[in-house]
Amino acid sequence: MTVPAARRVAVVGAGPAGLSAAHAALAAGARVTLIDAAEEPGGQYHRTVPETYGPQRPVRLQHGWRAFERRRRRVLAHPRCTWLPRTSVWALEQPQPEHEGPPRLHLLCAGPADGAGRTRHTLDVDALVLAVGAHDRVLPFPGWQLPGVCTAGAAQALAKGERVAVGERVVVAGSGPFLLPVAASLLDVGSRVLEVLEANTAATTARGWGRRPWELAAQAGKAVELAGHAAVLARHRVPYRTGRAVVEARGDGRVEEVVTARLRADWSVLDGTRRTLAVDTVCVSHGFSPQLELPLAAGCALDERPAPRCGPAGDGGADDARKSGRSGSLGAFVRVDEQQRTSVPWVFAAGEITGIAGAPSARAEGAVAGWSAATGGSTPRDPGRRRALRALRRSRDQGRAFAERLARAHPIGAAWPGWLRPQTVVCRCEETDYGSLCAAFATEAGSASRVAKLNTRAGLGPCQGRICGPTVAELRRRFLGDAPERPAEGLPRADPHRRPIAQPVRLGELAAPSAPLTDPGRRPEEESSS
Amino acid sequence: MNGTRAVVLGAGIIGAACARELALAGAAVTVVDRGGPAAATTSHGEGNVLVSDKGPGPELALAQLSRELWPTVLTQVAERSAEGHRAAQAAEWDPKGGIVVATTSAGAHALARFADSQRSAGVRAEPLAPEALREAEPYVTREHTAAVHYGEDAQVQPAGAATALLTDALAAGAALRGGEEVCSGVVRGGRLTGVRTTHGLLEADLFVNAAGPWSGALAARLGAPVGVEPRRGDVLVTTPQPPTVFHKVYDADYVGSVGSGEEESQTSAVVESTRAGSLLIGSSRRRVGFDDRLRPEVLSAVAAKALRLFPSLARVPVMRAYGGFRPYVADHLPVIGADPRLPGLWHASGHEGAGIGLSVGTGRLLLHLVRGEPPPVDAAAFRVDRPAVLRPRQYQQQETT
Ligand SMILES: Cc1cc2nc3c(=O)[nH]c(=O)nc-3n(C[C@H](O)[C@H](O)[C@H](O)COP(=O)(O)OP(=O)(O)OC[C@H]3O[C@@H](n4cnc5c(N)ncnc54)[C@H](O)[C@@H]3O)c2cc1C
Numbered sequence: 018m019t020v021p022a023a024r025r026v027a028v029v030g031a032g033p034a035g036l037s038a039a040h041a042a043l044a045a046g047a048r049v050t051l052i053d054a055a056e057e058p059g060g061q062y063h064r065t066v067p068e069t070y071g072p073q074r075p076v077r078l079q080h081g082w083r084a085f086e087r088r089r090r091r092v093l094a095h096p097r098c099t100w101l102p103r104t105s106v107w108a109l110e111q112p113q114p115e116h117e118g119p120p121r122l123h124l125l126c127a128g129p130a131d132g133a134g135r136t137r138h139t140l141d142v143d144a145l146v147l148a149v150g151a152h153d154r155v156l157p158f159p160g161w162q163l164p165g166v167c168t169a170g171a172a173q174a175l176a177k178g179e180r181v182a183v184g185e186r187v188v189v190a191g192s193g194p195f196l197l198p199v200a201a202s203l204l205d206v207g208s209r210v211l212e213v214l215e216a217n218t219a220a221t222t223a224r225g226w227g228r229r230p231w232e233l234a235a236q237a238g239k240a241v242e243l244a245g246h247a248a249v250l251a252r253h254r255v256p257y258r259t260g261r262a263v264v265e266a267r268g269d270g271r272v273e274e275v276v277t278a279r280l281r282a283d284w285s286v287l288d289g290t291r292r293t294l295a296v297d298t299v300c301v302s303h304g305f306s307p308q309l310e311l312p313l314a315a316g317c318a319l320d321e322r323p324a325p326r327c328g329p330a331g332d333g334g335a336d337d338a339r340k341s342g343r344s345g346s347l348g349a350f351v352r353v354d355e356q357q358r359t360s361v362p363w364v365f366a367a368g369e370i371t372g373i374a375g376a377p378s379a380r381a382e383g384a385v386a387g388w389s390a391a392t393g394g395s396t397p398r399d400p401g402r403r404r405a406l407r408a409l410r411r412s413r414d415q416g417r418a419f420a421e422r423l424a425r426a427h428p429i430g431a432a433w434p435g436w437l438r439p440q441t442v443v444c445r446c447e448e449t450d451y452g453s454l455c456a457a458f459a460t461e462a463g464s465a466s467r468v469a470k471l472n473t474r475a476g477l478g479p480c481q482g483r484i485c486g487p488t489v490a491e492l493r494r495r496f497l498g499d500a501p502e503r504p505a506e507g508l509p510r511a512d513p514h515r516r517p518i519a520q521p522v523r524l525g526e527l528a529a530p531s532a533p534l535t536d537p538g539r540r541p542e543e544e545s546s547s
Numbered sequence: 548m549n550g551t552r553a554v555v556l557g558a559g560i561i562g563a564a565c566a567r568e569l570a571l572a573g574a575a576v577t578v579v580d581r582g583g584p585a586a587a588t589t590s591h592g593e594g595n596v597l598v599s600d601k602g603p604g605p606e607l608a609l610a611q612l613s614r615e616l617w618p619t620v621l622t623q624v625a626e627r628s629a630e631g632h633r634a635a636q637a638a639e640w641d642p643k644g645g646i647v648v649a650t651t652s653a654g655a656h657a658l659a660r661f662a663d664s665q666r667s668a669g670v671r672a673e674p675l676a677p678e679a680l681r682e683a684e685p686y687v688t689r690e691h692t693a694a695v696h697y698g699e700d701a702q703v704q705p706a707g708a709a710t711a712l713l714t715d716a717l718a719a720g721a722a723l724r725g726g727e728e729v730c731s732g733v734v735r736g737g738r739l740t741g742v743r744t745t746h747g748l749l750e751a752d753l754f755v756n757a758a759g760p761w762s763g764a765l766a767a768r769l770g771a772p773v774g775v776e777p778r779r780g781d782v783l784v785t786t787p788q789p790p791t792v793f794h795k796v797y798d799a800d801y802v803g804s805v806g807s808g809e810e811e812s813q814t815s816a817v818v819e820s821t822r823a824g825s826l827l828i829g830s831s832r833r834r835v836g837f838d839d840r841l842r843p844e845v846l847s848a849v850a851a852k853a854l855r856l857f858p859s860l861a862r863v864p865v866m867r868a869y870g871g872f873r874p875y876v877a878d879h880l881p882v883i884g885a886d887p888r889l890p891g892l893w894h895a896s897g898h899e900g901a902g903i904g905l906s907v908g909t910g911r912l913l914l915h916l917v918r919g920e921p922p923p924v925d926a927a928a929f930r931v932d933r934p935a936v937l938r939p940r941q942y943q944q945q946e947t948t
C-alpha cells in the first residue's frame with residue numbers, strides 16, 4: 018500500500034490485544050479512539066473489579082497486573098487518545114466500492130450515568146483495529162440447560178469481577194488450560210472444587226505439548242502461570258483428571274448431580290466408567306469461539322483451521338482426519354498477514370479473533386497491529402524502533418506456535434455427539450433438541466443451513482447462536498458432509514458467526530438519528546453539549 | 548400430464564409450489580437449484596399472506612385464490628408423509644388477521660377509499676372504531692386517524708412453508724437437484740428442449756423459470772430475457788417479547804410504497820409477532836442491485852416507522868437484521884405463463900414482496916395454463932408478452948415521463 022500513513026485509528030476492544038494496539042498506535046503518532054463495551058479496559062483477562070466496589074486489591078491470581086496497569090494508565094492519559102468506555106460497536110458499514118478506507122463504525126455510547134439513554138454515533142477513521150476477543154465454547158450434553166450449569170468463563174467473571182462464588186460444590190470440566198485458572202479463581206472465592214476434568218487423554222495432551230518443546234520456552238511466562246494454578250489446585254487437594262468428562266447433568270429444576278465418564282481419545286465414552294457425583298454447580302468450557310461478527314461485517318476473509326484429529330493410534334496428522342471420515346475444524350479465525358492486516362484494506366485484527374493463544378500473544382499481536390494501523394506497515398526509520406518491532410513480531414510468531422500447540426493438545430474429540438440423546442437440548446434459547454435437528458437435516462427439501470435454522474429455530478434466540486451456532490454447523494456437517502453451501506448472488510454465505518447487528522440495539526435508540534464523532538479526540542458528551 | 552417431463556428452475560417457494568402442482572398432476576418433475584432449496588429470497592423475507600395490501604385487480608384475485616388454497620394445501624401436505632407433517636408444522640400457518648392503521652388525515656381518507664374498493668372485490672375489510680382498535684391492539688398508537696381490520700390476512704414461516712410444498716412435491720415423485728446451476732439452453736427447431744447445467748444436460752418438454760430475482764439473468768441465459776430485477780428489503784427482529792402485537796399491523800402508507808418503483812429508499816412498517824415471541828419489523832424497498840451491505844440508516848428509518856405505530860416498543864432490543872432481494876417487475880405484477888418467443892419455456896416469477904403468499908395460487912394457475920385449461924383467475928395481466936416484462940427500460944422511461 019502506497020497510501021500516506023493513517024493517522025486516525027479506531028481500536029475496538031480494550032483487552033490485552035486492543036490496549037496494546039492503542040499503545041503502539043499512539044507511540045507511532047496516531048490519534049486513537051479506543052472503544053470497549055465494558056466500563057474499564059482489560060478484556061477477559063484483566064477483568065477488573067469495578068472501582069465502585071471500593072479500593073480492593075486486584076485479584077491475587079492476576080498475572081502481569083502491574084505491567085497492565087502501567088499500560089492502561091499511559092494509554093488512557095495520552096493526549097491523542099479518546100477512551101470510549103461502555104460503548105458498543107453495534108454495526109460496521111462497508112463503504113461504497115469506489116471509496117477506499119475501513120468501514121464506518123456505528124456506536125452506541127452510554128451516557129456518563131449508567132444505563133438509560135444510550136446515544137447512536139458514527140465514527141470514520143483511516144484505519145481500524147479489531148481486537149474483540151473470544152467467548153468460551155461449550156458443547157451440549159444431556160442436562161446442560163439446567164440452572165447450575167454455567168460456562169467456565171461466566172464463573173470466572175463472577176469470581177474475578179464481583180468476587181462471587183457460583184456454587185459451593187463445583188466440578189470444572191471441558192478441555193484446555195483455561196480450566197486451571199477458572200478452578201483457581203473459584204477456590205479463591207471459597208467454592209469447593211471437587212474435580213477438574215480434562216476431556217482429552219493424557220496421551221493426547223502430552224503429544225500436543227511435548228512436540229518441539231523449544232517453542233514453549235518463549236511462552237515461559239504462560240507455563241509458570243499455569244504451574245502456579247496447578248500448585249493452587251494441589252494445595253487444595255483438587256484432583257485434575259484427564260480423559261474424563263461430564264457427560265450428563267441431572268437434577269430437579271437445577272443441577273443436583275453429574276455423570277462423569279472416561280473417554281477415549283476421540284471423546285467416545287468408555288463403557289462401565291460412568292460415575293455420579295453430587296454437585297450444585299458445573300462449570301464447562303471446551304475451548305474458545307472467536308467473536309467474528311465484526312470481522313465478518315467488515316468483510317474480512319476467514320481461515321477455517323482444520324482440527325488435528327486424534328484417533329487411538331493417531332498423531333493428529335492429516336491421515337487421522339481422513340480416517341475419521343469427516344475432517345473436523347477448529348473453527349474459523351480472521352486471516353491476517355505478517356502485519357496483522359486482514360483481507361480488507363485498512364482493517365487489522367489482533368488477539369483471540371486470529372487464533373486462541375492467550376494474553377501474551379494477544380498483546381504482541383496487538384502491538385504489531387497498532388503499529389501497522391498507524392503507519393500503514395512501513396518499516397520504522399529509527400533503529401531502536403525497528404528492533405522493538407522485530408522483537409514484537411518474534412513474540413507474535415511464538416504466540417502463534419503456542420496457539421497451534423494448544424490446539425493440538427486440547428482438540429475437540431470427534432465422537433462427542435455420542436453423548437447426545439434425541440431429547441438433548443442443543444439450542445438453549447429456543448430449546449431445540451438434537452432429534453429435531455437430525456430430522457431437519459434429513460429432510461431433503463429443508464436441509465440448507467438457513468432453512469434448517471428457521472425450521473428448527475436453533476440459533477434464533479437471544480444469544481443469536483453464539484453458543485450453539487458452531488455446534489449446529491458441525492452437526493450439520495457430520496450429517497450432510499463438508500460440501501460448502503453456495504450463497505446466492507448478493508446474499509451472505511450461511512455462517513454461524515454472521516450477526517450484522519453485533520450488539521443488541523433498542524428500537525428507540527435505532528430510530529433516533531445518529532451524530533458523527535467528527536474528531537476522534539473528543540467524547541460524545543462534549544460533542545452534544547457544544 | 549402423465550409422461551410430461553417438466554424441469555423447474557429454482558427451488559424457492561415459487562418453484563416448490565409449481566413443482567408440487569405439476570408432480571401431483573402426474574408430470575415427471577425435476578427441480579434444479581444452484582444453491583439449497585428455499586435458501587435464497589424465500590428465507591430472507593417475511594411470511595405475510597395478505598389480501599389487504601392489494602387493490603381490486605388481477606393480483607388481488609390471485610391473492611384471494613392463494614388465501615383460499617393455503618390451509619387445504621398445508622393439510623394435504625401434512626397428511627401425505629411424516630416429513631410433510633413436520634414441515635407443515637414448521638410452516639406455522641396463522642390466520643391472525645391484519646390491521647391497517649392510518650396516522651394522518653390524508654392517510655385516513657385514502658385508506659377508507661381503498662377499503663371500499665376492496666370490499667366491492669369481495670375482501671373482508673371492516674373499519675375499526677378507536678375502542679375496537681384498542682381492544683384488538685392495546686399497544687398501538689393513540690395517534691391514529693383510522694383503522695381497518697382484514698380478517699383474511701394470515702402469516703406463514705416462509706422457509707417452513709417452502710419446505711412443506713417441496714417435501715410434498717418430492718413425495719409425489721419429483722426429484723430435487725441442489726447445487727446445480729443452469730447455464731444455458733438447448734434450442735431445437737425453435738423450441739427449448741434442454742438446459743445445460745454445471746452437471747450436464749437436462750432435457751424436458753417444459754421448463755419453468757422460477758429463479759426469483761435472478762429470473763431475468765437466467766432467462767437471458769436461455770435466450771429469452773425478461774425484466775425481473777432485485778429490489779432490496781431489510782427486516783428487524785427483536786428479542787422475544789411478552790404478547791404485545793396480536794395481528795399483522797401495518798401503516799397505511801405501505802400500500803403507497805408497494806406500488807412505486809423509485810430507486811431511492813422507501814420504508815413502511817409492518818409489525819408482527821412470530822410464534823417464538825420475537826417481533827418482525829419490515830421493511831424497506833430499495834433498488835440497489837444485489838448489494839447486501841448493511842445500511843444502518845435504512846434500519847433506523849424502519850425502526851422509526853415501527854415506533855410511530857407502537858411507541859411503547861422503544862425499549863425493545865433488536866437482536867438481528869436481515870434482508871433479501873424481491874423479484875421486481877416494473878409494473879408490479881408477477882410473470883406467469885408461456886414465453887411466446889421460446890416454446891417450452893414458462894415463467895413463474897416477479898412476485899416482488901408477495902411471493903410467499905401468492906406461491907400456492909401461482910402453482911395452481913401455472914398448472915391450468917400448462918394444461919391449456921381455463922385458469923381459476925384471469926391470467927392475462929401476468930402474461931409474458933407485456934411491455935414491463937419484455938421492454939422494461941422503455942416501460943420505465945414511459946412511466947417516469
Ligand atoms: C471468559 C474468558 C475467561 C478467560 N480467562 C483467562 C484466564 O483466567 N487466564 C488466561 O490466561 N486466559 C484467560 N482467557 C483468555 C484470555 O482472556 C485471552 O487470551 C485474552 O484476553 C485475549 O485478549 P483479546 O484482547 O484478544 O480479547 P479480550 O480480552 O476478550 O478483549 C476483547 C474486548 O473487546 C470488547 N468487545 C467485544 N465486542 C465489542 C463490541 N462489539 N463493541 C465494543 N467492545 C467490544 C470486549 O468488551 C472485551 O473487553 C479467558 C478468555 C475468556 C473468553
Ligand SMILES: Cc1cc2nc3c(=O)[nH]c(=O)nc-3n(C[C@H](O)[C@H](O)[C@H](O)COP(=O)(O)OP(=O)(O)OC[C@H]3O[C@@H](n4cnc5c(N)ncnc54)[C@H](O)[C@@H]3O)c2cc1C
Pocket residue numbers: 505556557558559560561562579580581582583584585586587588589590591592593594595596727728729730757758759760761762765779780781782829830870871872873874895896897898899900901902903904905
Ligand atoms: C425483506 C423481504 C420481505 C418480504 N416479505 C414478504 C411477505 O411478507 N409476504 C410475501 O408473500 N412475500 C414477501 N417477500 C417476497 C418473497 O420473499 C418473494 O417473492 C419470494 O420468496 C420469491 O420466491 P422465488 O421462489 O421466486 O425466489 P427465490 O426464493 O429467490 O428462489 C429462486 C431460486 O432460483 C435459484 N436460481 C437462480 N438462478 C439460478 C440458476 N441459474 N440455476 C439454478 N438455480 C438458480 C436460486 O438459487 C433460488 O433458490 C419478501 C421479500 C423480502 C426480500
